[in-house]
């Protein structure tokens with residue numbers, strides 16, 4: 001079982017919504033103005049963001065060598081027409097594989113994110129004139145350029161871990177006339193001497209929100225970040241920093257970003273022993289619903305999940321550190337391994353979730369303190385507590401193959 005394919009995804013793996021215009025029967029590649037118009041028509045560019053996007057062509061921040069993210073791999077983009085079509089579409093553009101090391105498995109490690117995701121995140125950031133912003137993950141420099149266009153160079157700070165990526169971004173920004181404050185380093189660590197910012201945006205996925213990050217944001221400030229955990233592969237969170245330095249706020253829909261380097265989701269645990277088969281009481285495709293994934297992630301901490309779509313629906317694999325594991329595919333029986341009955345715990349958690357009225361992802365939120373983070377439902381006081389691990393009783397469970 002390989003978690004890497006599920007973990008190392010690129011921002012927004014949804015079909016492009018900008019279709020080639022048809023003029024006199026001949027399809028024409030979309031242009032950048034088409035892309036911006038599409039984002040505006042979808043209500044994603046509120047306030048001054050439309051004119052800001054119009055002023056910053058994405059193509060200026062995309063290098064010649066790029067890849068398209070497919071569900072299971074990255075595909076090299078060959079030729080100017082294909083390059084332009086990708087850059088002017090609402091798709092992520094992969095700009096680095098395998099942290100820049102040659103001969104690797106071809107996993108995307110830097111990209112110019114999906115424009116609609118960028119627009120959503122900047123909208124959630126809710127910046128006002130005169131506010132200082134910190135971005136984590138400069139990548140190609142496109143988001144930094146949008147922020148410079150919106151706020152002015154001096155209010156924008158951006159940190160990138162990879163020196164090669166950082167240098168390329170600095171050059172692209174300078175060529176376009178933008179000079180934000182740039183730093184090469186680990187964005188998880190405080191930026192020395194930065195002082196407090198009003199807004200923080202992470203453009204790489206976090207497994208948790210490091211408290212050290214919050215300490216860089218003034219009370220009343222806003223943090224927008226994609227989170228990805230063992231059980232769920234990506235959701236945006238919008239946190240408001242409180243006077244006591246803690247932060248709390250709602251989840252704001254799905255977002256599949258490549259992870260911050262120190263936050264990569266680990267592979268599944270090792271699984272040993274004979275499987276035990278039983279009929280499924282739950283279609284595994286339901287487990288992938290983001291609302292349920294947030295709920296189950298909080299109830300069953302430490303349980304890792306990966307999935308792949310199948311013609312019938314989905315196949316999922318789940319594991320826990322104690323060797324408990326299960327795999328289930330739509331329309332097939334479930335196989336459980338090791339101690340306990342992990343699939344039954346997931347089904348039990350599903351029934352709890354149903355009893356809660358199957359809340360969608362936006363009804364969940366997150367609170368971060370100096371002691372960690374916890375997910376809540378509907379109100380910050382309604383923290384979702386971990387369920388007790390149910391271990392197997394001897395002789396329980398049907399033998400399988």
Ligand SMILES: C[S@@+](CC[C@H](N)C(=O)[O-])C[C@H]1O[C@@H](n2cnc3c(N)ncnc32)[C@H](O)[C@@H]1O
Pocket residue numbers: 011109110111112113136137138139140141142143144159160161162165185186187188203204257258259260261262
């Ligand atoms: C999706 S890309 C960012 C896209 C970027 N905002 C843009 O406009 O092109 C994520 C970036 O985060 C960077 N990154 C990963 N871990 C990091 C860390 N610990 N600190 C800073 N940057 C990091 C990656 O190298 C990658 O370039």
